[in-house]
Amino acid sequence: MKIALVSSSDSQGGAAIATYRLANALYKRDKDIRLIVSEADKEDAFLESSIISKKAKIRNLIYNQISRLALQKIIKDTSCPRTLNLLPGNLLDLINSNHYDSVNIHWINNGSLSIKDISKIKSKKILTLHDMWAMCGSEHLVEHPASFYFNNSHDANVHIIDKYLWNRKRRFWSTEMELITPSEWLRSCVLDSKLFSRNPVSVLPNTLDPEIFTTHDQNICKEILGLNKNKKIIGMGFWSGSDALNKGISLLKSIINSNLFNPKDVAFVFFGHKLKANIIYEELKGFELTFLGPIRNEFAMATFYNAIDVTLVPSRVESFSQVSSESQFCGTPVIAFNATGVKETISHQKSGYLATAYDNEDFALGIDWVLKNLSKRTHQKLIRDRALTLWAPDIVVERYMDILKGSNKI
Template identity: 30%
Template sequence: MNVLHISTNDTNGGAARATYRLHKSLRNLGVNSQMLVQEKYSNDNTVFAPKIRLFQGIARAKLTFEALPLKLYRQREQTTFSLQWLPDKVLPQVTQIAPDIINLHWVSGGFMQIETITKLQRPLVWTLHDMWAFTGGCHTSGDCDRYKASCGACPILSSNKDWDLTRWVWQRKAKAWKNLNLTIVSPSSWLAKCASSSSLFQNLRTEVIPNGLDTQIYRPINQPTARELLNLPQDKQLILFGAIQATSDKRKGFHLLQPALRELSKAGWKDRLEIVIFGASQPENPPDLAFKTHYLGHLYDDLTLATVYSAGNVMVVPSLQEAFGQTASESLACGTPVVAFNATGLKDIVDHQENGYLAKPFEVDDLAKGIAWVLENHQRYQKLSDYAREQAKQKFSIETITHRYLSLFKDIYGK
C-alpha cells in the first residue's frame, strides 16, 4: 500500500512533528509512506517539496495574498485564519506520486486550495490538528459553535452579517466536499465531538487516535545531567511552560499562568521555584513572573525537548483550547507530571491526581493549587512521575498508534 501524507511542512510545529513521526513509523513497518509538503525542513528523501527556491518563495508570498480579504474586517481578532482560495500545484505532484490512500494533515498556510481536495480522486483520511477543516476559516473557535450550522456573523471577524467571509468559506467547503470518500481522525475525544457535531462532517466516519511519539527518545533522562546540559540550576524546582509563540499566542494561556505564578510566590514558594520557558526567546521587556525565568528559545529536535522535560519538575499547559496537547504527552513520557485545565484535548492526556492535575477551567487559583499539589510531597511526586511514564508508553507509543492507522488504512482501502 502506498500512503501519501500531505502537510504544510514536515517538522516545524507540533502538527508537523506528529505527522512526520507517523510517516517514519509507517516506513519502519515496511509501508511505502511518503510526504508532500510546501516547505521541507528535514533531509529525508521520502519527503517531497518544490526543489526550486523560487517556488518556495512564491509559496511564502501567497500568504500575503491569501490574507487580503481579511483586511475588510479591521476589528478582527489577530488569530490564525485561513481562506485557502488561491490556486496551487498540489494535484500534479500527487498524480506523479500515485498513492493508494492520502492522509491529509495540517494543510493551511496557503498550501492547498479547498477545491483541490475534491480533485485528489483517492480515499482520504483527514487527521485533524485543529478545527479549520470544519469551520468557516478559523483554526480555534473559542466559545463560538456556528460551525454547527453554516458559520457567518463570525465573532472572530467581529462581523454581524450572516453573509460574511466565513459563510463564503463554509459554502465552498460544503460544495466541494459533499461527495468525498473521507474519514476523519481526531487526536482527542473533544475534537472528535466537535467535528461530529459540525455541519460539514456530521455524517462522516470519525475515529479517535492520539498523536504518537517515540518513547525511546521521549524518556526520563537523569535530571542533574539534563540540567547541566541546559545550564539550569540544580537546587531549585523548575516549572516548565512551552509552545510555539509560547508567550504571545493567547490560546496557550500565558496570561493565565502569570497570575497563578504570582499566587505561588505569595504562598511561600518564592525561593524554591524557577521558571523555564521554551518556544519563545526572552523579550526586550520581559514580564514579571514573580520568579527567576530562563528562556530557552525555539527548540526543534526531539532529543533537546526530551532533555528539557527531564530537567523540569512539572510541565504547565494552561491552554484555552488544544486539539490534543503534544507538549503534555511528551512531558509525561519523560516522567514529568503535567498541570492543565480540565478542558478540550488535554482531558485525554492528563489523569487527574494520577499523572498530574486538571484544574477547573480557567480558574487561576486552582491552576496555582495544582502546581503546588504536584510539587509539595516528594513521595506522591514519585508516584505521579512513575505513572506518567507508564501511561505514556501505553497510550502514546508511536508503534501502537501506527498500527491503529495502518489498520484504518487497510480497512478503507479494502472497501
C-alpha cells in the same frame, strides 16, 4: 498498501511535527509509506517534496502574508490563526502522479493544497484534523459552542468571508471522506458540525519516538541547562504567531502571581518565543527565571522535560497537546485545564493535574499539589509507563492501519 501522508512541512509547527512522527513510525513497518510536503527540512527516504521555483516560493510567501494581514484587518480578530486556501497549491500533481491507495491529508495550508485541490485528489481521501480549520471558515480554533458556528454558517456573528469559505468547503468536499482526529473532544466537534456530521470519524492520538523522549537523571539535565539543583523547577513553552490567547499567557500571568510559591523554593524555566516570555517577566520579579529560547532539537527538548518538575499547558483550546505527551514520556507531570483535547492526555492526580476550566486559582493550586505529591523520584516511571500504553508508536500504527483497512469505520 501504498499510502501518502500530505503536509505543508515536515517540521514547521505542531501539526507538521505530528505528521512527520506518524510517517516515520509507519515507514518502519511499511516501506511503501510516503510523506509529501511543500517544504522539506529533513532528508528521510520516505519524504517527497514538490519542486517549487524560487519565484513561486516568493509568490506563495507574499500571498500568505497578505492574506493573513487582510483577514486580521477585515475581520478584526487576532485571537486565532486564519487562512484562506483559495489559490491552487503546489502538491496536487505530485499526489495524483503516484496512484496511491489512500491519501491522508494533514495540515495543508500556506499554499500546499487549496480547498478545491482536495476534491481533485484521485485516491481515497482521509482528512486528519489537527485544529478546527476544516470545519470552520478561515479560523483554525474557535471557542464557541458547536451550536454557534458548526451548525449554522449563516449566523449573524459569522463573518461573510468565513461564510464564503465554509460554503466552499461544503461544495467541494464529499460527505464520504473519512476523518481522523487526535482526541475524542475534537471528534465530538466534528460530529456536531454541519459539514462533517455524516462523515466517518476515527480517533488516532499523536505518537512520538519513545527512545528520544525518555527518562534521564534530573540533576544531570539541570546541570546541562544551568538550572538550580536545589529548587523545584516549573517549565513552560511560548509560541510565536497570533495565538497568545489560546496558549493561555493571560491566564498564566495571574497564576504565577499567587502567593503559593516561595522564590526560595521554586524557579521558572521557559522555552520558545522571547517576545511572549517578556510579557510575564514583570510578574516574576523575585523568582529565579531562565529563558532557553527556541528548542528545535528533540533530544534537547527531552532534556528540558527531564530537568523540570512540572510542565504547564495553560491553553484554552488544544486538539491534543504534544507538549503534554512529550513531557509524560519523560516522566514529568503536566498541569492543564480540564477542557478540550488536552484533558484526555492527563490522568488527574496520577500523571498531572486537571484544573477546573479557566479557573486561575485552581490551576495555581494544581501546581502546588503536583510539586508536593508527584515527585520525580516516586512517579517518573509510573507516568512514563502510562504514556507508553497510550501513545507508543506500535500502538498508534496498529490503530492507524485498522482505520485504513476500514475495520473501524463509523
